[in-house]
Amino acid sequence: MRTKLITATFAGSLVLALGACGSSDSSGADGLTPVDIGLAVEKDGANMALVIADEQGIYEKCGLDATITFFQGGGALMPALAAGEVGYGWVATTAVVSAVEEGADISTIAEVNRTAAGWGLVVAEDSPIQTLDDLQSGATISFTSEGALSQWFALWSMQQAGLSADDMTGVPLGGSVPAIGSALDKGDIDAAVVLLPWGHMLEDDGKRWVSRYDEELPDFSFTGIHAGADALEDEATAAKVVGAYVEAVAWLEENPGEAKEFISRFYDLDAEKAQVVYDLVVPDYNPTGQLDPQRLQSMLDTVGEIPGFVEGTLAADQILHQVEPATCS
Numbered sequence: 001m002r003t004k005l006i007t008a009t010f011a012g013s014l015v016l017a018l019g020a021c022g023s024s025d026s027s028g029a030d031g032l033t034p035v036d037i038g039l040a041v042e043k044d045g046a047n048m049a050l051v052i053a054d055e056q057g058i059y060e061k062c063g064l065d066a067t068i069t070f071f072q073g074g075g076a077l078m079p080a081l082a083a084g085e086v087g088y089g090w091v092a093t094t095a096v097v098s099a100v101e102e103g104a105d106i107s108t109i110a111e112v113n114r115t116a117a118g119w120g121l122v123v124a125e126d127s128p129i130q131t132l133d134d135l136q137s138g139a140t141i142s143f144t145s146e147g148a149l150s151q152w153f154a155l156w157s158m159q160q161a162g163l164s165a166d167d168m169t170g171v172p173l174g175g176s177v178p179a180i181g182s183a184l185d186k187g188d189i190d191a192a193v194v195l196l197p198w199g200h201m202l203e204d205d206g207k208r209w210v211s212r213y214d215e216e217l218p219d220f221s222f223t224g225i226h227a228g229a230d231a232l233e234d235e236a237t238a239a240k241v242v243g244a245y246v247e248a249v250a251w252l253e254e255n256p257g258e259a260k261e262f263i264s265r266f267y268d269l270d271a272e273k274a275q276v277v278y279d280l281v282v283p284d285y286n287p288t289g290q291l292d293p294q295r296l297q298s299m300l301d302t303v304g305e306i307p308g309f310v311e312g313t314l315a316a317d318q319i320l321h322q323v324e325p326a327t328c329s
Contacts, residue, residue, distance in 0.1 A: 032065035033237050038077045038086035040095070041144060041175050042070035043267055045196040045277035046113045046223060048259075049248040049285060050090050055262060056251055062244040062328035064237070072174040073144030075151065081106055087231035088241050092149030093224050093296070093319075094303050099147065100319055101310050105229040107321035108296070110242045110289030113222040116149075117280040118196025120212040121157050122203070124184045129191060132211050135161040142171040142180060142192040149222075150193040152309045153213055157193070165308025181205050197269060197277050221291065221299040222284075232321060242289050243326035249285045256282075289325055296320055 039047050051068070053059050059066040069086055071077040074095030081089040082104035089106075096106050121141075123129045135158055143150035151170060158168045171189055173179055177198050183189045184207060191210065194202060199209060213220075225245060227238055252259045256278060263274040297316040304313030 030060075030065075031063070032060060033063055033240070034065045034067070035059075035088060035231075035237060035241060036067045036069065036086040037241070038069045038071055038080055038089040038091075040071055040074040040077050040089070040091040040148070040223075041195065043175060043177075043198075045118065045263065045267055045281050046284075047090055048263060048266070048277075048281060049112065049245055049252060050225075051266060052252060052259070052262060053244045053248040056248070058244050058247045058251065058328065062240040062247065062326060064240055064244060066244075073148040073150065073172070075145035075147030075172075078104065078106075078147060081226065081228050084228045084230045087228060088238075089226045090223060091226060092152075092222060093226070093299060094149045094152045094309070095147055096224075096226050096319060097300060097303050097314055098310055100314060106226050106319070107229075107232060108224045108291065108319050109227050109232070109238055109321055109323040110225040110245060110325070111221055111286040111291035111295075112224050112245065112289070113281070114284050114286050115218060116153075116213040116220060116222045117284045118199065118277070119150075119153065119214065120194060120199050121153070121191050121210045122184070122194050122199050122207045123191045123210055124187075125206045125208050127184075127190065127208070129210055132157050132160040134210075135163060135191070137163055137167040138169065139163075139167070139191065140169040140171060140189045142173040142183060142189045144174055144193075144195075145172045146170075150195065152303060152306060153193045155306050155308050157191075157211065159306055177201050181207065196280060197267060197273055200273055200276060201269075217302070219295070219298060220302060221295050224291065225289070227321070227323075235323065236326070238323045239326035240328070242323050243328050246287065246289055246325040247328050249282070249287050252278075252282050252285070253287075290322060291320065293317070293320055 074091040
């Protein structure tokens with residue numbers, strides 16, 4: 001596997017940045033099929049199945065030569081996925097909802113994380129914000145990027161306090177935990193939407209949880225594997241991508257010791273936090289990738305209830321293109 005990191009500097013020019021590497025011939029070296037897979041964020045423990053699939057040679061086992069590109073949030077990934085510069089993307093399904101509403105031809109082909117385990121809202125230790133009800137008009141909340149799930153959670157948090165999108169100042173800060181911590185310390189932001197393991201890292205730095213989103217929204221389908229229209233013209237390859245994910249989840253369940261060593265190394269975590277990430281993420285993975293349309297519709301309805309993110313509510317069949325996982329041998 002080859003990897004790339006698209007930084008915030010290039011997020012507005014994704015098609016140009018990736019144009020040389022997006023489309024692939026039908027077969028490559030050793031008879032493997034080249035695929036480009038975008039991951040919304042690099043240091044997000046929820047993505048480990050898609051990353052460990054390389055570490056353990058699972059992509060190759062499934063007949064794929066995978067190139068992984070990391071982005072600075074789901075909103076930054078969407079233009080590249082819509083343009084076909086990456087064929088597949090791991091990202092919160094909310095980002096896909098926003099992109100599809102704007103005309104992007106993107107489909108959800110598998111569910112990955114079933115809840116937002118490890119995600120939440122954090123503040124500085126001395127913040128007057130103790131609960132979501134304490135958010136006030138004019139609150140400044142950071143998230144990864146415009147159109148990302150983290151932005152939706154910021155808007156959702158404001159709604160819980162009886163406030164609207166117009167009452168919030170949003171600050172896209174990408175994926176830098178030190179930058180988020182510094183902004184909280186300086187008072188540049190009042191609160192930050194964080195993913196796993198950022199909240200736990202910031203907690204060690206004296207920050208405080210206000211809300212944990214998996215507890216607030218336990219039935220909210222979180223992330224999936226999504227595909228652009230061009231990629232879905234080759235459903236056999238799409239099935240191999242989903243199959244690689246399913247194989248990776250099985251490996252994580254069967255090899256907890258090696259998995260936690262990988263988590264420590266890849267996400268730069270000590271053993272205690274690696275255990276936390278493993279315990280939160282691995283049981284939360286959908287082991288088959290198959291997404292119940294009613295579950296997806298429930299999530300779509302919830303997203304549509306928050307003004308300022310999307311204009312209406314999509315039907316599940318507008319974005320769901322279920323792909324059965326291939327059996328990799």
